[in-house]
């Protein structure tokens with residue numbers, strides 16, 4: 001159990017979130033942040049303070065050698081006016097897996113939950129009262145030792161910030177386009193592709209710029225041999241077959257184990273579909289779209305939720321349209337069930353939603 005010190009701003013008046021569009025996704029911040037430091041083998045100085053700049057030595061290991069990790073999870077307001085975090089334990093578990101991959105210290109699941117819930121509780125009055133709103137919560141950890149040498153830091157800071165957010169895709173539930181390129185790869189076997197660390201996203205920026213030049217929202221990465229489908233820049237991938245099977249690439253060390261994908265797998269019976277994980281060969285996938293075996297496709301992620309993919313574009317500019325290019329019925333069903341569970345309108349499986357207790 002953490003002993004948290006509070007240094008609070010005088011409560012701001014409730015912000016006026018006029019519409020979903022004015023909110024955006026990830027742009028705004030609440031009033032406070034959670035901080036905790038690590039030195040001499042221990043976490044200490046847990047505190048909630050006003051949102052502000054961080055103090056960091058210019059030689060901090062994380063700035064030079066990228067020793068940082070993060071998570072992205074959401075909280076929702078239900079009809080009872082209480083706020084619930086979604087699958088926070090799964091995100092906390094993955095945070096510790098990322099910590100292990102980057103030689104960083106872990107934080108117990110209970111302490112992560114306490115840190116996040118305490119911050120949400122303090123800033124609960126800033127939850128936006130608009131449709132599709134969430135608190136997008138960003139816990140992160142970075143090496144702080146002032147040391148120009150490639151080795152694990154001996155000091156760290158853990159921080160949590162919150163962004164009151166609207167929908168990731170303000171245009172609504174419309175199919176997106178993904179670029180399939182042989183030019184860039186996101187992760188290599190034996191690397192850290194299954195960790196949520198800044199370097200993986202830095203490595204995706206050039207590819208994302210190329211995707212945008214094709215009018216595509218993200219890149220759908222293949223393995224380094226351009227043979228199998230891995231995942232997109234910020235979401236896992238799925239497709240649906242004409243036999244009503246939802247297929248998600250097998251989790252490997254080059255794919256982030258998505259909490260959304262895991263949840264869809266667990267919801268299979270309520271979706272009325274089989275959900276399978278397997279190795280997906282790109283040439284078979286393309287053949288499947290052309291001969292109608294693949295009927296729908298999309299992405300899965302906390303931010304993007306369930307995003308239908310209508311079109312794939314390749315390096316030569318050729319396009320491949322999935323079905324009739326529109327969001328399909330199973331993708332829509334996945335989205336509807338998943339979001340209804342998050343906002344408390346459909347029954348959530350045991351433990352998926354945790355109520356943020358009112359302490360102050």
Ligand SMILES: Cc1ncc(COP(=O)(O)O)c(C=O)c1O
Nearest residue numbers: 234235236256258259260301302
């Ligand atoms: C590379 C990558 N893959 C997949 C996902 C989806 O994971 P989750 O559903 O846990 O948000 C994300 C987003 O977190 C991501 O950044």
